[in-house]
């Protein structure tokens with residue numbers, strides 16, 4: 083297995099302090115002095131400093147990877163700390179890249195941390211990725227996964243990929259000449275909204291630890307050129323059954339990016355590819371949350387209503403029926419006292435709403451995505467006056483009743 087470090091790179095010497103720090107590596111013949119020097123020479127880019135990026139970057143720093151790049155645009159939220167162990171209570175509200183740097187430098191001050199406080203996009207990806215030897219994708223959305231995949235294939239860089247949801251995870255190594263890429267496995271993105279995010283569906287806090295550490299292991303193996311990397315294999319992790327399975331992956335001869343006749347030869351518009359409408363085109367959620375907007379845009383035929391407007395209608399005792407379409411366990415965390423029909427049951431339970439056919443119905447969920455789907459289902463079932471509460475119960479807690487908990 084060749085190393086991901088360019089053969090021409092002159093390997094840096096280790097100081098006596100470094101020899102002491104890495105002694106347990108140095109006595110492994112598979113690593114040894116030369117391997118540790120390769121780690122010191124290596125540059126790894128962690129895309130995302132969230133659940134997966136946290137253990138990934140921490141273990142890379144502990145192992146002595148000389149340069150660690152971090153790309154993230156987000157700030158640390160209290161709800162991140164259940165799994166994003168590179169951040170801490172003291173750094174809530176700080177930029178994730180700044181917060182992560184503090185922890186990485188504390189763990190290993192010899193590591194150089196390069197911060198890219200930005201969203202990785204088609205406009206900047208090639209420029210950012212080009213200086214790194216290995217890329218590790220720990221992001222949480224399909225647009226970025228396809229973007230990182232294509233950029234890695236175009237630049238011929240290995241991508242130590244991981245993803246997680248609820249109790250399950252996946253890992254593989256894409257982007258190499260000999261192996262398949264993410265598009266060989268998933269030629270098309272799922273329809274928008276079909277796969278819930280961890281923010282919607284939840285995730286066991288330990289799971290990104292398991293999968294992020296696998297990404298770190300693959301990254302280290304690629305740098306050292308040892309073992310059998312997950313090239314051409316997809317590792318499936320099931321934390322509930324505690325099972326680890328690998329599936330063989332084949333290169334797709336028709337793959338538009340890594341196949342013999344590529345049609346994707348430069349980065350494309352990944353929002354469009356994934357069917358995502360950029361926030362600026364739907365009317366910014368934050369604007370909807372901040373202003374008492376009464377003329378929010380109609381999305382797919384469903385009028386959107388702001389929390390302020392709903393509050394006004396309720397205070398004025400207008401005939402409005404509010405329906406909560408979240409799951410029962412979410413309802414137990416916080417609710418507005420509205421009846422509950424989970425979004426997946428709407429189509430089967432419309433009979434329960436028969437007396438509301440002529441009422442104005444406002445549906446809400448946690449943040450507005452599921453309730454949009456529920457509103458569409460109600461519309462299809464013949465309910466004519468249905469609107470979607472923009473920002474959901476989170477916006478209500480933000481703007482109307484700050485005593486409510488946010489989850």
Ligand SMILES: Nc1ncnc2c1ncn2[C@@H]1O[C@H](COP(=O)(O)OP(=O)(O)OP(=O)(O)O)[C@@H](O)[C@H]1O
Nearest residue numbers: 130131132133153154155156201202221222226281
């Ligand atoms: N295109 C991108 N460029 C840079 N960072 C990205 C990009 N897409 C996603 N990320 C980052 O990847 C990380 C994904 O991690 P994770 O899903 O655990 O975090 P989160 O978004 O904070 O979680 P939650 O959605 O539950 O609040 C996030 O920090 C997110 O900001």
